[in-house]
Amino acid sequence: MIVPFLSLEEVTALHGAEINEAVTRTVNSGWYLQGKENKTFEKHFAEYVGAKYCVGCANGLDALTLIFRAYKEMGVMKEGDEVIVPANTFIATVLAITDNGLVPVLCEPKEETLEIDDEQIEGLITPKTKAIALVHLYGRNAYTDRIGELCRKYNLKLVQDCAQSHGLKVNASCAHQVSPHRGDLEGSLVGSFAYSFYPGKNLGALGDGGAVTTDDEELATIIRALANYGSQTKYIFDYEGRNSRLDEIQAAVLDVKLRYLDEDNAHRQMIARYYYDNISNPLVTLPQRLDDTQNVYHIFPVLVAPDHRAALQEHLANNGIGTIIHYPVAPHQQQCYANAPWNKYNTPTADARQLPITESLASRELSLPIGPTITLAQAHHVVEQINKYMR
Ligand SMILES: Cc1ncc(COP(=O)(O)O)c(C=O)c1O
Missing domain, CATH: 3.40.640.10 (Type I PLP-dependent aspartate aminotransferase-like (Major domain))
Structure with missing residues (x-):
């Protein structure tokens, strides 16, 4: 599939x-x-x-x-x-x-949210x-x-x-x-x-x-x-x-498309519910679950242990499942801001600032398929393949 x-x-x-x-x-x-x-x-x-x-x-x-x-x-x-x-x-x-x-x-963001x-x-x-x-x-x-x-x-x-x-x-x-x-x-x-x-x-x-x-x-x-x-x-x-x-x-x-936005979002929420209820691989952490008034699931991010992310992504690709990383490199680590005077987050200077959670999330995030056209059968396939990974 x-x-x-x-x-x-x-x-x-x-x-x-x-x-x-x-x-x-x-x-x-x-x-x-x-x-x-x-x-x-x-x-x-x-x-x-x-x-x-x-x-x-x-x-x-x-x-x-x-x-x-x-x-x-x-x-x-x-x-x-x-x-x-x-x-x-x-x-x-x-x-x-x-x-x-x-x-x-x-x-910094909160790790759970x-x-x-x-x-x-x-x-x-x-x-x-x-x-x-x-x-x-x-x-x-x-x-x-x-x-x-x-x-x-x-x-x-x-x-x-x-x-x-x-x-x-x-x-x-x-x-x-x-x-x-x-x-x-x-x-x-x-x-x-x-x-x-x-x-x-x-x-x-x-x-x-x-x-x-x-x-x-x-x-x-x-x-x-x-x-x-x-x-x-x-x-x-x-x-x-x-x-x-x-x-x-x-x-x-x-x-x-505005006329269908609520309907499309409800579909996303239904797929998200399926993911939350069924993903059970201990190597994959789901962010804190919110009720539907608080999340329209533009993206369905999960966190994967850093040394497993590429392998899980490959395993899913081999089984026909597309994933994307949002985002692999945080803004403060981008070349365009390497020399920006405000960017104290990269340099080991006296006034250096740290963003360990941001950097850790960038190394662990993986986005699963979600959208108004994904079917429950497709979501089932995604869950099955995630749960099969390394088990
Ligand atoms: C959080 C966020 N802000 C701003 C933008 C910029 O929007 P656009 O691509 O339409 O310029 C995007 C998406 O691309 C985004 O995801």
Whole structure:
């Protein structure tokens, strides 16, 4: 039996007729940017997440980068200010910070949850700290009340990287959002949320796409301008902007797929339940189990003893099962940051900092197949082969 890590062909085919209709309609419309498909999708996505504003942009990295850039325009932060970010995130979260001349302060995750360790955040806060970049990595909710309290106490912005968490239902009545959209952090903080619609995401386009959602009108207005050369009125440029727009075809496709997001996530949750209930190989550790309001299983990570990971991956491949590592090298160990002045995490200097959990996770993580098209029979095959490994 073949179990691909993710078959985008099958994912698209799930709603193929409607997607084709949406693409054809847009192609035939003769209007490809900043048109009614964007307006419709932005309205629907804002409603879905419970936000006042949604601004489409070119990709998830831009969504994050534009948020920090807009906060700089608003005078909330300036170059050299610090942003606390989980050390085990995908590099884009860190790139958005450094691209803005801000300083990433890397925080260890918790071994059991793989999410930022909220007990370590306060120790990293300095007078220069202006934000926490919270990443709901793998589709797991990373927000805790403690993080909200720290934002209030130190007047920090909460920038949430939701690239892997579309549809996360943290509040029963609210499609995915945590406190900021609900007003719980009223006054001191209105959050911002960055989405990627990279094809493999829970809500994926047929190419690149991204969006920012927020209740902050000023932030939304500035981001919309920044993403359109810095312009709010045609040929008048208030900011030194860039071109980062969601095109009409992608918006039309996303609007179709948004209708099925909850259904697709429920399917992921069903597969995840099967994995949790049946994987029993002692060499494989599963992260802390969360209920379905707390996890949309963008990725199903397991931890394998480091000297077994490659062999297990090979064993699974030999049995037709695709796996991927998210991520083999943490951002602070990447060449691009080897000489970054803020990167005290690699060098054996007096002020060296250590990230042992992040580095250990990078050597042990393995992601199993999960997605809206994986069948229970395929999940059964994955479990059987994992449980057979070395036994
Ligand atoms: C956590 C996280 N942040 C940001 C991004 C960047 O999104 P994009 O690929 O759309 O630029 C991704 C995914 O690629 C991601 O997984």
